[in-house]
Amino acid sequence: MNGTASQRMLRILAAWFVVGLFALPIYYWITVAFKPNRDIFALPPIFFDFDWNLSSFEEVFGLSFGFEKGLEVLPGGGNFYMLPNLWASVVIAVLSTLLTVVVATLASYALSRMRIPGQHHFVFFVLSTRMMPPVAIAIPMFFIYKSFGLLDTYTGIILVHALMNMPLAVLLLKSFFDDIPTEIDEAALIDGASRVLIFRKIVLPMAMGGIAATAVLCFIFSWTEFLFVLTLTQTAFKTVPVAASTFVTSTGTAWGNMAALGTAAMIPAFVFILLVQRNLVRGLTLGSLKQ
Incomplete structure (x- = not known):
């Protein structure tokens, strides 16, 4: 049973390693969308502790969001309106x-x-x-x-x-x-x-x-x-x-x-x-x- 349990644990760890290997670049790419420019090019890369903001999304979608002002449409749609x-x-x-x-x-x-x-x-x-x-x-x-x-x-x-x-x-x-x-x-x-x-x-x-x-x-x-x-x-x-x-x-x-x-x-x-x-x-x- 110990050998079987160890093999099962190794398979689980290997599966999670493969998932993490594929998920890490996607996660990092998503975080870049919320980072200011100074954090995008930081070395070593910042994965968690950075200043979250929506300015990139505001320029791409022509929308401005704030907890006080709500959802507003930007005139002209931003610099990269997509x-x-x-x-x-x-x-x-x-x-x-x-x-x-x-x-x-x-x-x-x-x-x-x-x-x-x-x-x-x-x-x-x-x-x-x-x-x-x-x-x-x-x-x-x-x-x-x-x-x-x-x-x-x-x-x-x-x-x-x-x-x-x-x-x-x-x-x-x-x-x-x-x-x-x-x-x-x-x-x-x-x-x-x-x-x-x-x-x-x-x-x-x-x-x-x-x-x-x-x-x-x-x-x-x-x-x-x-x-x-x-x-x-x-x-x-x-x-x-x-x-x-x-x-x-x-x-x-x-x-x-x-x-x-x-x-x-x-x-x-x-x-x-x-x-x-x-x-x-x-x-x-x-x-x-x-x-």
Whole structure:
């Protein structure tokens, strides 16, 4: 028992060490958002004992908060007003994820359940498009978008994010549909159900875990994507990753403001993951047990 207890304690300590190893940089980045400049560059680094303030958040979000004056809107939005950029990121990430998941779900179900001539070659073609580095198509996409008037538009960025996410989403969802026994479809067909009804009432609810896992990956890619937004937008809007690269002044990089924006940018991703958490756990374990 002593040996077993010691091993269990070592596993717990190792787990906490790994958690701390990943959590420490995030914690330090969050504290930078609340630090004055003199504490940001202090050596050795200050982790706890510093003067907390909200000036970086006030400049980024154009809001001023005080216990006596309450919440006020700053005229002009501060020096680094980024609330429109945060909203643009939310709109693009949500809509591109929704578009990708809807199209990929239908395509992956067809690939999983229907016998299509040259199916294996088609799957390989879908996978090969994801192997291409984004920088290889950024300039061609710029000229295509310029010809169709899609530069500096939400529609253009949503489409290109969906395009880049589609191969991964199709292949990932196909693996989830493959794990659902085809005998279920066959039994429903014998009972007189149509393919559409089987997909909507039987297969789709069983694959919700896989769909949630795919949606999380698509959302994170769109939320953090930099190159296409930088290339295909000019003046109308910038998403958070591109906007964060502009935090440069005559005196250097505004690390406090950048950390404030980065801290706020974590929240939508965490909220989205929490909303699909139940289905996400099912999706990560789907197929791990075979009957």
